[in-house]
Amino acid sequence: MSKPQAPPEAAPARESVAKAEQSLYASVLAIRDRHELERLGIAFYDAETTLQWSYNADAVFHAASTMKLAVLLAVFRQFTRGELTLDEPVHVRNKFVSIHDRKPYMLELNRDNEGEVYERLGRTMSVEQLAYHMITSSSNFATNLLVDAVGVPVIQTALEEMKIEGLKVLRGVEDHAAFEAGLNNEVTANGLLKLLRLIAEGRAYGEEASARMREILLDQRFKGGIPAGLPEAARVAHKSGNISTVHHDAGIVYLEGRKPYVLVVLTQFPNEAGVTTAVADVSRDIYECLAGMDGG
């Protein structure tokens, strides 16, 4: 667990931070045990107090859909550099190539999950529309189309340019041949925290690109992770990631009257977990801890 960082001149604040850290650590261990988590990774940064806290934040997890944050970053990299415009048309075609054996594969499309992207099959959607659906409804179809459009090397270049460590994007989603061969996208809590801090602070390819990314992330439809542990008035720009044994969420939390904080919670279960509230529980604890500090 990393040491909290507090202004050196504020001794009472240091004391408060130390108490908060101890409290968080205890509650996180309790959550881990209560939910029988195999692994848990947390990274947190609060712009209001400058408190930074983490637990197992460099542990590598299967990325699931949190890799879509890296794709979003790469799209806006290309946009900022003038290498694509957000209204460029992309053919909505369900045919992709596995990175493992170079064989074509198709996604198992579901009208309910893919919504508008499914409806556009055979036609075109703009880069911006695809980016929106990739994040807000976690469309795998939109994600793979964008991965094809910008290219995996560009995604990795974007991460390197932003000096984001711990994120590895090799491929799009549902590439089962690659999965069987162990070729997976990976994340760490610290890596995602860095990425979201850049977006929150307007440093991800400039303020305009960052603002547009924040707007998309704020429209997230799935509210089961970080937002579920917060008061209703909280606004969260976030992206979750769920597969059978991992449930993640990574987001920027906006609360009235204070600067935002960034929270990443990565959870892994020994077996298929079904619905779990582990991420929401961590989110609630963090919020209550901060509320206590704000109140003090």
Added chain:
Amino acid sequence: MAETESESGLKIVDGFDLEPELRALLRPGELVEGIGGQCHHLPRYFYEVPTREAAREIRLTAHFGLNEFLLVDMKEASRVRAFPRYVPCAIRMTAFYLERLREATGAPVHLAVNGGYRSPAHKLSVAATPHMWGTAADVYKIGSVVLRDRASIETYNRVVEDLTDDLYVMPYGHGIGTADDHIHVDLGYVVVVPREISEDRLDRPQDRPRFAFEERRRGDRRGWPREPLPDILPAAAHTGSSESKK
């Protein structure tokens, strides 16, 4: 610059007269090698499509608009996507055969994005594909049937084969030279050269050529009176092409 007014304001342009950037992308008259090692000259004469609106309005046949053959995504070079756009003159022939396919199936025939004309700069133009000649079409949907399985693709491939020997159809499959989410039809490496153009010309400006058949079609569509045919032809020939189709 060698160009001629065509119907609906379309100009026919010699690719050699295009600006350097476009010429580099369209590579008029250049030799291109196919997957099998055969080499073919790329088309040199193009229709100039001035605007998006013009592309939407211009009908190549009763049911096929020019815009359907120009629908591409970001895999196409951005300059090629910008208007004015250029499409090989053979595109009319492709539309003619697709119209026949539509008649045979009795249902609308939908071209896929990137399924009509692709310039040599298009990312899917890895070898001499007839798409670069404007003589190929990828159809992803016929009527309400989305072509993405063996049964539907092979069924419609057979319809095409029964229709004409002029069209090549790509067999169902997942590899190169096969198709699994559309039917591919093409006329091969057909190049249309305007009647008045002399192909030995390299840099000499042309006169203003025009397709004679365009005049006739334009007259048909606009209901203009046609000159009577000579009496030496059978009476049926005097009824006009539209009636004879019925």
